[in-house]
Amino acid sequence: MKNKSNKDYSHIKGWAIDADPKNDPVYPMKNRTNGEHKGYNWKRPKQQAVDREVLHSNERPNVSAVFGLAPEPSGLSGMIRRFAFKYSENEHTHWLSLLFADRVNELEGLVDDIKKGQFPNIIAEKGWGAQWKHDRKTMIKKITVGTAIVAGIAIMLSGKRNKYF
Amino acid sequence: MLAMNYRGTRRIRLDHDKPIPEIEHPQDAIIKVTRSCICGSDLHLYNGNVPDTRIGSTFGHEFVGIVEEIGTDVQNIKVGDQVIVPFNIACGQCVFCEQELYASCHESNPQSTALGGIFGYSHIAGGHEGGQAEYVRVPYANVGPMVIPDNLDLDDAVLLTDIVPTGYQAAEMGGIQKGDTVVVFGAGPVGIMAAKCSWLFGAGRVIVIDQEEYRLDFVQKYADCEVYNFNSLEDPVKFIKQTTDWLGADVCIDAVGAEAAGDALQTITGRKLLLQAGSATALQWAINGVKKGGIVSVVGVYGPTGNLVPIGNVVNKGITVRAGQASVKRLLPKLIEHVQKGVLNPKELITHRIPLEEVADGYRIFSEKLDHVIKPVLIPPSA
Ligand SMILES: NC(=O)c1ccc[n+]([C@@H]2O[C@H](COP(=O)([O-])OP(=O)(O)OC[C@H]3O[C@@H](n4cnc5c(N)ncnc54)[C@H](O)[C@@H]3O)[C@@H](O)[C@H]2O)c1
Ligand SMILES: [Zn+2]
Ligand SMILES: [Zn+2]
Numbered sequence: 064m065k066n067k068s069n070k071d072y073s074h075i076k077g078w079a080i081d082a083d084p085k086n087d088p089v090y091p092m093k094n095r096t097n098g099e100h101k102g103y104n105w106k107r108p109k110q111q112a113v114d115r116e117v118l119h120s121n122e123r124p125n126v127s128a129v130f131g132l133a134p135e136p137s138g139l140s141g142m143i144r145r146f147a148f149k150y151s152e153n154e155h156t157h158w159l160s161l162l163f164a165d166r167v168n169e170l171e172g173l174v175d176d177i178k179k180g181q182f183p184n185i186i187a188e189k190g191w192g193a194q195w196k197h198d199r200k201t202m203i204k205k206i207t208v209g210t211a212i213v214a215g216i217a218i219m220l221s222g223k224r225n226k227y228f
Numbered sequence: 229m230l231a232m233n234y235r236g237t238r239r240i241r242l243d244h245d246k247p248i249p250e251i252e253h254p255q256d257a258i259i260k261v262t263r264s265c266i267c268g269s270d271l272h273l274y275n276g277n278v279p280d281t282r283i284g285s286t287f288g289h290e291f292v293g294i295v296e297e298i299g300t301d302v303q304n305i306k307v308g309d310q311v312i313v314p315f316n317i318a319c320g321q322c323v324f325c326e327q328e329l330y331a332s333c334h335e336s337n338p339q340s341t342a343l344g345g346i347f348g349y350s351h352i353a354g355g356h357e358g359g360q361a362e363y364v365r366v367p368y369a370n371v372g373p374m375v376i377p378d379n380l381d382l383d384d385a386v387l388l389t390d391i392v393p394t395g396y397q398a399a400e401m402g403g404i405q406k407g408d409t410v411v412v413f414g415a416g417p418v419g420i421m422a423a424k425c426s427w428l429f430g431a432g433r434v435i436v437i438d439q440e441e442y443r444l445d446f447v448q449k450y451a452d453c454e455v456y457n458f459n460s461l462e463d464p465v466k467f468i469k470q471t472t473d474w475l476g477a478d479v480c481i482d483a484v485g486a487e488a489a490g491d492a493l494q495t496i497t498g499r500k501l502l503l504q505a506g507s508a509t510a511l512q513w514a515i516n517g518v519k520k521g522g523i524v525s526v527v528g529v530y531g532p533t534g535n536l537v538p539i540g541n542v543v544n545k546g547i548t549v550r551a552g553q554a555s556v557k558r559l560l561p562k563l564i565e566h567v568q569k570g571v572l573n574p575k576e577l578i579t580h581r582i583p584l585e586e587v588a589d590g591y592r593i594f595s596e597k598l599d600h601v602i603k604p605v606l607i608p609p610s611a
Binding site: 088091092093094095096098099101103105106107108109111112117118119120122123125126127128129130131132133134136140144147148152155158159161162164165166168169171172173176183184185187188189190191192193194197198201 | 235236237238239240241249252253254255256276279280281282283284285286301317319321322323326327328329334335336337338339340341342345350351354355356357365367368397400401502531532533548550552555558588589590591592593596598599
């Protein structure tokens with residue numbers, strides 16, 4: 064089967080007889096020009112030099128004219144991100160891989176910090192000081208529940224050990 | 229320079245030695261930040277729910293500042309100008325910008341075709357560094373930044389970068405006609421502005437639903453509306469039907485997004501197990517609470533993987549869903565005028581001024597709704 068895209072509608076009976084320019088749910092957000100009908104054909108802004116690794120969606124042919132300079136893909140998480148970008152934005156593999164890469168990247172961040180001799184101050188990073196100041200009740204509850212869970216697991220594990228070893 | 233540094237889920241610290249950004253493109257400007265905000269949208273990043281949020285990134289899409297340096301092709305602003313910077317990064321010449329869909333620019337975000345570039349909003353929005361720092365690189369500086377008029381307060385200006393246009397556009401997309409009943413889900417900064425702006429389109433009744441009593445008290449006075457705590461309603465949808473003579477609201481606005489509470493199934497699958505892109509409780513209530521043939525306007529943000537929404541009811545009820553990231557540049561001239569004339573008074577939403585150095589506490593306070601926070605503003609020491 065061969066499809067042709069044509070711009071001559073004269074042979075289509077009734078073409079546009081009921082067209083209603085006011086029937087546009089995107090108004091007034093959109094100042095309709097129908098420029099899209101001409102495709103990716105606009106005069107593009109100058110291209111920012113692509114002198115670093117920029118992953119781009121495979122639903123576009125190129126890197127957009129500008130892009131951000133937040134961290135490049137790196138390490139294991141970078142490998143996972145590269146893999147993710149082989150799949151389109153329509154694929155769950157794309158997004159789930161990226162979310163997985165984010166978790167791996169978090170660990171890489173920790174390792175990086177420790178390598179630099181800078182052990183992260185988790186309490187400050189999580190803003191627990193502010194929580195303590197403004198909502199001690201929830202915090203005490205969380206600490207109690209957390210301690211109970213850890214203690215529970217510890218007891219279970221030590222129980223197991225007694226049984227099996 | 230000082231800059232917020234994302235270290236992982238709900239972990240943030242301040243960097244002291246992040247390099248000051250440089251001009252990378254002839255249309256770039258470097259802005260010295262004087263005010264930046266933490267937004268409900270940042271909470272999706274903070275909670276680790278946005279794919280491709282890389283460690284070491286700086287967040288912040290709501291900021292104003294002083295032009296420090298400009299690229300060779302920048303004519304519309306000059307060094308020393310105080311500018312409002314819309315959160316969308318827009319080239320001004322692609323087919324979407326040409327049609328004023330500035331949130332959909334096709335030349336500012338290589339990573340995702342669904343969305344234009346946004347400052348400090350992960351690589352899903354172009355990997356641009358954000359404004360919770362002392363300096364930011366602003367691409368397309370001829371297009372986005374707008375010089376702050378002399379009589380406009382900086383606190384008002386910084387809220388015009390996002391939440392005022394977003395709240396306004398939420399009401400605008402509702403297609404509100406005179407006398408309509410509008411239900412706004414969420415009494416955060418966005419919902420508060422949406423409620424306030426609904427009146428500008430001629431709403432006859434504005435109802436706001438949330439679970440934070442202090443926010444409901446605030447919006448009731450600020451936007452002159454009715455307020456209800458969904459925890460004290462047996463069923464918010466049934467309540468909406470009841471209070472609209474059993475027909476449903478004309479317009480429902482979702483100003484909550486993916487961190488919604490209120491429905492155990494949504495919360496567990498969306499926020500705990502991450503089986504969907506956040507919890508879509510407010511959207512579900514909006515769809516089920518609107519009248520047949522009604523309009524649901526969505527500005528609450530959801531992830532790209534998809535959510536559990538009663539799409540069957542959208543079809544059966546013949547609902548029109550309108551949604552979008554706000555097109556800030558399109559709305560700015562009108563909204564600045566509304567602020568100058570006293571029709572809108574955004575700065576009253578600011579409850580916290582937090583030194584940039586305490587950014588981690590700021591996130592915790594805003595995320596946990598501590599200390600009756602509505603809108604926190606971060607102030608760099610150099611401002
Ligand atoms: N479309 C855009 O351009 C745009 C711009 C800015 C913000 N946003 C989005 O708007 C949403 C709100 O932002 P914000 O800054 O006001 O955030 P916020 O976190 O301050 O406010 C959200 C409010 O919703 C309430 N809430 C939770 N579950 C609810 C439910 N089921 N029903 C009613 N209320 C409920 C919370 O208690 C909170 O007060 C976020 O999703 C944000 O990402 C969108
Ligand atoms: Zn925002
Ligand atoms: Zn554009």
